[in-house]
Amino acid sequence: MTRVFLIEDDEQTATEIVADMKLRGFEIERAADGVTGLARARDEAWDVLLVDRMLPGLDGLAIIETLRNQQNRTPALVLSALGGVDDRVRGLRSGGDDYVTKPFALAELAARVEALLRRPVDTRETVLRVGPLELDLVARKAARGTRALDLLPREFKLLEYMARREGQIVTRAMLLQDVWNYRFIPQTNLIDVHLSRLRRKVDLPHEAQLIVNVRGVGYRLNAPP
Amino acid sequence: MLDASSSRPTFLHTTGFRWGVVVASILAIVVVLLLAFVYWQCTTALLSPLDSALTGIATDLAPRPTAQILSNFADHTDYDPRRVKLRGLFDAVGKRIGGNLAAVPPGLVLDGAPHTVEAVRSDARGTDTETIRGVAERLPDGRILVIGRNIDELLGFLGRIGGILLLALLPAVLLCIGGGALAGLRAQRRLTILRRAASRIMAGHLAERLPVHARGDDLDQLVHIVNRMLDELETLVHDLKGVGDDIAHDLRTPLTFVRARLERGRDHATTREELGTAVEEAIAGIDQALDVVVALLRIAEIEHSRRHAGFGPMDLGDIIAEVGELYAPIAEDRGLRLVLHAAAVAEVAQVAGDRDLLFEAVANLVDNAMKFTPAGGQVTLEVDATPRGAAIRVTDTGPGIPLQERENVFRRFYRSDKSRHTDGVGLGLNLVAAVVNLHGFVLRLGDNDPGCVVEIGCWQREAEAKVVVAAEAEA
Numbered sequence: 001m002t003r004v005f006l007i008e009d010d011e012q013t014a015t016e017i018v019a020d021m022k023l024r025g026f027e028i029e030r031a032a033d034g035v036t037g038l039a040r041a042r043d044e045a046w047d048v049l050l051v052d053r054m055l056p057g058l059d060g061l062a063i064i065e066t067l068r069n070q071q072n073r074t075p076a077l078v079l080s081a082l083g084g085v086d087d088r089v090r091g092l093r094s095g096g097d098d099y100v101t102k103p104f105a106l107a108e109l110a111a112r113v114e115a116l117l118r119r120p121v122d123t124r125e126t127v128l129r130v131g132p133l134e135l136d137l138v139a140r141k142a143a144r145g146t147r148a149l150d151l152l153p154r155e156f157k158l159l160e161y162m163a164r165r166e167g168q169i170v171t172r173a174m175l176l177q178d179v180w181n182y183r184f185i186p187q188t189n190l191i192d193v194h195l196s197r198l199r200r201k202v203d204l205p206h207e208a209q210l211i212v213n214v215r216g217v218g219y220r221l222n223a224p225p
Numbered sequence: 226m227l228d229a230s231s232s233r234p235t236f237l238h239t240t241g242f243r244w245g246v247v248v249a250s251i252l253a254i255v256v257v258l259l260l261a262f263v264y265w266q267c268t269t270a271l272l273s274p275l276d277s278a279l280t281g282i283a284t285d286l287a288p289r290p291t292a293q294i295l296s297n298f299a300d301h302t303d304y305d306p307r308r309v310k311l312r313g314l315f316d317a318v319g320k321r322i323g324g325n326l327a328a329v330p331p332g333l334v335l336d337g338a339p340h341t342v343e344a345v346r347s348d349a350r351g352t353d354t355e356t357i358r359g360v361a362e363r364l365p366d367g368r369i370l371v372i373g374r375n376i377d378e379l380l381g382f383l384g385r386i387g388g389i390l391l392l393a394l395l396p397a398v399l400l401c402i403g404g405g406a407l408a409g410l411r412a413q414r415r416l417t418i419l420r421r422a423a424s425r426i427m428a429g430h431l432a433e434r435l436p437v438h439a440r441g442d443d444l445d446q447l448v449h450i451v452n453r454m455l456d457e458l459e460t461l462v463h464d465l466k467g468v469g470d471d472i473a474h475d476l477r478t479p480l481t482f483v484r485a486r487l488e489r490g491r492d493h494a495t496t497r498e499e500l501g502t503a504v505e506e507a508i509a510g511i512d513q514a515l516d517v518v519v520a521l522l523r524i525a526e527i528e529h530s531r532r533h534a535g536f537g538p539m540d541l542g543d544i545i546a547e548v549g550e551l552y553a554p555i556a557e558d559r560g561l562r563l564v565l566h567a568a569a570v571a572e573v574a575q576v577a578g579d580r581d582l583l584f585e586a587v588a589n590l591v592d593n594a595m596k597f598t599p600a601g602g603q604v605t606l607e608v609d610a611t612p613r614g615a616a617i618r619v620t621d622t623g624p625g626i627p628l629q630e631r632e633n634v635f636r637r638f639y640r641s642d643k644s645r646h647t648d649g650v651g652l653g654l655n656l657v658a659a660v661v662n663l664h665g666f667v668l669r670l671g672d673n674d675p676g677c678v679v680e681i682g683c684w685q686r687e688a689e690a691k692v693v694v695a696a697e698a699e700a
Contacts, residue, residue, distance in 0.1 A: 101519075103515050103518065103519075105512070154550060180551065182581075182584070182585070182588075190551065190552075190555060193554045193555050193558050194554055197554050216505070216508065216509075
C-alpha cells in the first residue's frame with residue numbers, strides 16, 4: 001500500500017485530507033508541526049510527502065531542503081496558502097516536486113499525488129504507445145492504428161503529455177500549467193474545448209473511447225481493455 | 226495608533242507659544258533700541274553747543290598773556306549768578322595761578338577736547354565738588370589752562386528725559402507681549418483648528434479636509450499636500466469598502482444556492498442518486514465561490530507585487546499569436562471569427578515587461594470579448610504601432626459598453642446589466658487593470674459601434690495621469 005505522510009498544522013484541513021486519502025486507498029499518517037514532521041519524514045519510509053508551507057517550529061520548505069541535503073529523494077508536494085509566483089518558484093527550488101495552492105479540491109490533490117507516484121514514462125523512448133495509439137516523438141506524428149491523426153503542434157503536445165501518464169487522471173490545472181505553461185485560470189472552459197477537439201480527432205464515434213472525461217476532476221487517457 | 230488627546234503638547238511646547246515669545250522679544254528689542262537712540266540723541270543735542278563754546282573759549286584764551294587770561298576769568302566768574310562757570314590757570318607742576326578751580330581736575334586729559342569729570346571749586350564762597358564738562362590744555366610755556374562748566378542741571382534734565390523714556394518703555398513692552406501673544410494665539414488657533422480637523426478625520430470622517438487659508442504660506446502648502454493625500458486615501462478606502470460589499474455579494478449568491486440545494490437534497494431526496502445530484506450541484510456552487518476567492522487573491526498578488534525584477538523584453542506579436550492559438554477553438558465553438566493583426570514594424574512590438582502577466586491580461590480581454598459577443602460576430606486581436614509606441618487592441622462586435630459605465634467596468638465584480646445573464650466571475654477586467662497598472666501602461670476603453678475596443682498602450686503613462694482607466698468618448 002502506498003504510504004503518504006502529511007505535515008500540516010491546521011486540524012480541519014488535515015482531517016479532511018486524511019479522510020479523503022484513506023478513501024482513495026492510501027495509507028496516510030500526519031504530523032502537526034515541523035520538527036516532528038522532519039524527524040518522521042527522515043526516519044520512516046514514505047512514498048510521498050505532503051508538506052504545508054507554513055508550519056510551527058520549522059518551515060515546510062526548510063524541511064524539504066533538509067531532506068534533499070540528506071539525499072532523501074521522497075517525492076514531496078508543497079501545500080500553500082500563498083499563491084505567489086515567487087512562492088511557487090521557491091517551493092520547487094527548495095526541492096519540492098509539485099506545488100498546490102490552497103484552497104484546492106481534494107481530487108486535484110489526489111491526482112497530483114498519483115502523478116508524483118508514477119513519474120512519466122522515460123523520455124528516451126522515441127515512440128509512445130497506448131493501446132492502438134502511437135506517437136512518434138521524433139517526427140511529431142500520431143496515429144491510431146492505421147489512421148494518421150492530423151494534430152496541431154499544441155494538440156500533439158497535449159496528447160503526448162497524456163500518453164506519458166496513461167491511466168492517470170490529469171486535472172485541468174495540471175494541463176494548463178504543464179502543456180501551456182500558464183498559471184492563470186481562464187474564465188471560459190478553455191481546457192474542455194481544447195480537449196474535446198482533441199477527442200474528436202482521436203476517438204471517432206464508432207471507436208472505443210481512449211480519452212475519458214473524469215467528471216469534476218479532469219481527463220484520463222486509457223488503453224482499451 | 227496615536228491618540229490625539231493624550232499626545233497634545235503642553236502650552237510651553239506649542240508652536241504658538243514659541244512664536245509668541247519670538248515676536249514679543251523682537252518687538253521689545255526694537256523698542257529698547259529706539260529709546261536708547263532717542264536718549265543718545267538728546268544727550269548729544271544738549272552737550273554739543275556747550276562743548277563748542279568751551280573749546281572756543283579755550284582756543285581764544287590760550288595765546289594770551291597771563292594777565293589777560295586772569296582778567297577774562299574774572300569777567301566771567303564775577304558775573305555768574307548760577308555759579309556754573311569754572312576757570313583755572315595752573316603752572317607746569319599744577320599749582321594754581323588763578324581762577325576758581327582748586328586744582329586740575331584729576332582724570333581730565335590735557336588734550337583740548339571736552340570731557341565730563343569731577344572737579345573741586347574753590348572761591349570766596351567756599352569749596353565744593355561738582356560734575357563739570359571741562360576742556361584742559363597745556364600751553365606752550367607749560368602752564369595748564371582749564372575751562373569748565375557745571376553740568377549738574379543738564380544731567381538732571383537728561384535724567385528726567387531718561388526717566389520719561391523708561392516710563393514709556395513699560396507700556397511699550399506690555400504692547401510687545403500683547404502683540405506676541407496675539408501672533409502666537411493666531412498661529413496656535415490655526416494649528417488647533419488643523420488638529421481638530423485631523424482628529425475628526427482620524428475618528429473616521431474621511432470626507433473631511435483640513436481648512437486652507439488664502440495666505441498660501443508654507444503651512445498652507447503642507448495642508449494642501451495632506452488634503453491631496455486624504456483624497457487618495459478616501460478613494461482607496463471607498464474602493465476597499467466597495468470591494469468588501471462586492472465580495473460579500475458575489476460569495477453570498479453561490480453560497481445561498483449551495484445551502485438551498487443541500488437542504489432540498491436532505492429533505493426531499495428519496496434515492497441515493499437524487500442526493501448525489503444535489504451534492505454535485507452544491508460542489509459546483511462552492512467551486513464558483515472558490516473561483517471568486519482565487520481570482521481576488523490573484524489580483525491582490527499582482528497589485529501588491531511592486532517588483533519589476535521579472536521584467537524583460539517581450540514580443541507583443543508573439544503574445545497575441547499565442548493567445549490567438551489558445552482561443553481559436555473557443556471562437557470556433559461559439560461561431561465567432563477570431564482575427565489576428567500584427568503591426569508590420571517588428572521592432573515596435575518589443576516592449577519591456579512581465580510576459581506571463583501581459584499574456585494573462587490579453588487572454589482575459591479576449592476571454593471577455595468572446596463571452597459578450599454573440600454568435601456570428603468577430604473578435605479582432607491586433608498589435609498596432611502608434612506614434613506613442615506599441616499597443617495591443619482587442620475589438621469585438623458585442624453589445625459594447627455605454628459611455629457612462631466605462632469607468633465602472635474596472636471596478637471589481639462590476640458586470641453591466643446587459644451581461645448579467647452571462648457566466649463569469651466578473652474580475653477579468655480588474656486583473657487586466659492590475660497588470661497594466663503594474664507596468665505603468667495605459668488602458669483605454671472605446672467604442673467599436675457596435676461593440677467595444679479595449680487598448681493596452683505599452684508606453685509609460687505620465688506620473689500624474691489617472692491610475693488606469695482612461696474611459697473616453699470617441700471623437
